Amino acid sequence: MFTIPSPTIVNTSSRPLSETTIVRRKTRPVRVGHVTIGGGHPVVVQSMINEDTLDVEGSVAAIIRLHKIGCEIVRVTVPSLAHAKALSEIKQKLVETYLAVPLAADVHHNGMKIALEVAKYVEKVRINPGLYVFEKPKPNRTEYTHAEFDDIGEKIRETLEPLVVSLRDQGKAMRIGVNHGSLAERMLFTYGDTPEGMVESALEFIRICESLDFRNLVISLKASRVPVMLTAYRLMVQRMNELGMDYPLHLGVTEAGDGEYGRIKSTAGIGTLLADGIGDTIRVSLTEAPEKEIPVCYSILQALGLRKTMVEYVACPSCGRTLFNLEEVLHKVREATKHLTGLDIAVMGCIVNGPGEMADADYGYVGKQPGYISLYRGKEEIKKVPESQGVEELINLIKADDRWVDP
Template identity: 45%
Template sequence: MRRHTQSVNIGGVFLGSEYPVRLQSMVNTDTMNTKATVAQAIRIVEAGGDYVRITAPGVREAEQLAVIKKELNRRGYRVPLIADIHFNPKAAETAARLVEKVRINPGNYFDKRTIMPQEYSESEYTAELERMHERILPLIAICKEYGTAVRIGSNHGSLSNRIVHRYGDAPKGMVESVMEFLRIFEAEQFRQVVISMKASNVRVMIDATRLLVAQMEQEQMNYPVHLGVTEAGDGEDGRIKSALGIGTLLLDGIGDTIRVSLTEAPENELPVAKKIVQYVNRKANPIFPTGETEGEIVWKQENFRSSAGKPVVVLKREYQDTDAEDVCVKAACDFGAHLLNGIGDGILVATPALNPPEKGTEIALALLQACRLRMSKTEYISCPSCGRTLFDLQTTVARIKEKTSHLKGLKIAVMGCIVNGPGEMADADYGYVGAGEGKVTLYRRREVMKSNIPEGNAVEELINLIKNNGDWKEMPTIHL
């Protein structure tokens, strides 16, 4: 059953438990390029997007949103637009006068010092909260006047120093990061608010969202929730991670709008988002026409015991689908909650109708990896890119995968920009981050190893970095 929430009006397309789960995506064009941005926004709408998000790094881009909106309206598209803001209250205030919703990141709305550790005394902490309250007032006043909604979107990896110092770089910190803002919004009686808790680690995303909902309930708040696994990557892995995080929470009854983030064209995200919502709805409201049976997960108790003496349980389900994407989405929704809750010692995803039929094993391994239960290949964390990206992220990810896909268990992040990339790649071992036109900065965990290297050499430099740190293995030779 859907968790009850209040409704939020986003340009006439209402959001909340009284309405269908809304789908959205974000353009990855340069916001100043009206033609490309409008064309991509239209593709998102045509693919089923209820809202379109556009980055506004500065006031100039925020003002440009009016031009984009006018052109979309002229072409008959009245889709509500959402401005994506980091680090720039002035851009948020400008955008709030022009579009239907503004997304702010509580970790960096005022605080640019997201990585440097800093001690906070009780009085310094309180003073910072008061300063925050003062500084958010102009945005609240504009949103009230123009009927603009706000999303408070917390991202693991871009929490403020204040929060990390007090609550840690963990789900609890993500929740408090949002609650600080929510309490201010409530005190100012502004309630057109949506919340999100995003992380590239699916477990962190799910734990943080569940914790947030519990905390809101404790404080008698019922704001709608936006779900998404950020930097999920591309291909089947990206689809599985997204369906695992989003599907598991939707099955809990949590979630009112979703975004599947893929390192692909944004319009590719909508069919996956639709499949997740449809499958969850079907699982929640099963209707079996006469003669049709719906397979459920079979709990198979094996005849052998674990080293701890417990019976070994294998979760099994057969899918008759002929499309691998359908199986990825369904299996993630079916197995996710069990695996993440520690149930099951093994899984079997049977796919007799897929070509080849053994594809199910690949999907099962990807699912276990997404749950961080069994690492059987390199883990890629890559952002979907946006107007801040100055290189072709998709091609770069493909080139890096080609060279590093044999490094089992290593986590490699490929991020579009230096503004958010380093913080949001959170738990990656190595990071390849766009640092400006034709420039890349390489990281080992959160430490900068090489700055502003030319893009042409950057993949080779990344490989050298991995080699110099002893994490490289030669690719196995295949003898034909």
């Protein structure tokens, strides 16, 4: 194996330094059922059920649970032909009992027959270039010749073409999903275990699809290490810009783990790229129930101003000037208003930071003197009330503006 020098990555963000709104990379729209990825549409939230796809009833129930809490595309694993055929029943039951939820099927390991079958029932098929045509490693190999490299490339084309034609003719989509941990052996020999190898792996499959006039593609380059993931996506954008490609990107940090660190790790990777305008659909991969992933996705999008799906709470960190138990009051305000959509509510401990720091909020709850709080609408102070009545009066103010809905 020879070493490829690390490529120079250019700044892929088109946002001026003084711009406070994220300017997203322009991409082509890719339809996945009734959902559109890219093309200026809102960033799409995805997750994946962990039920065995052969369990039709369990899979249907899991898909519905995810969709009801905001998952817009649900992925299912399809490790065998039997699993692929089970998706026919799953799709039928969803349509009959609920909705035609857009489904993506995960196909691995010599998956042409599986992919062709499952393409009949789902809106998107995800393939992994490193596994779609399995290359049995040779333990004593020291290099790949150009002939060997090209021979495998031709085999990939022969295996991929029927799926591409099927999806193209049905108006369906494909995700070319490269994983850092499963690069094909010849890519590892040629480029090393590098982001460049990930990008070239994706480009090989993209070119095959384009040669067959199929461009309903979404691309992902996931890694479990955030720096690798960031570099891979940025390099992919750079290479697509050079080649005149405008495919939307699916972002994720694979195998992020669980708990607080899994959330921080996912946010560090996904949020960093989104802030630069890169990314059209996201999945937070947690070692927890899939339902736990959706709130993290929406929190990332909300924090960046890309989607407004919940109340945005602005609260100071508390200090010696704070005139009430800020943590307790914030909890009370949140519990009373968390079901609302699209509001900004500020809870500030004192007058020093209050009006200035919460200037962009719709409503403010500010400590002004011991035992009393002031309620604001925008920058305007509306009334001063006893602290014991603060949350109730905040609700009344929101109701008076006809912005309240019952939980």
